[in-house]
């Protein structure tokens with residue numbers, strides 16, 4: 001007899017480029033502090049130990065990458 005148990009194991013998420021891995025305990029604090037980007041309470045810490053949301057930091061990273069790409073494009077056009 002076979003059981004009809006459906007396992008709901010989530011599929012492993014592949015590491016996407018541009019996304020930060022803040023799963024380490026060094027990125028977590030028990031006390032929320034204002035995010036350095038949006039000011040809302042965040043329990044996450046960035047690589048320098050400053051309070052920040054992962055999404056906020058990723059947004060800044062993405063913006064910086066876009067700006068760098070734009071600057072590169074402009075340089076190439078000259």
Ligand SMILES: [Zn+2]
Pocket residue numbers: 035036037038039040042052053056
């Ligand atoms: Zn934030």
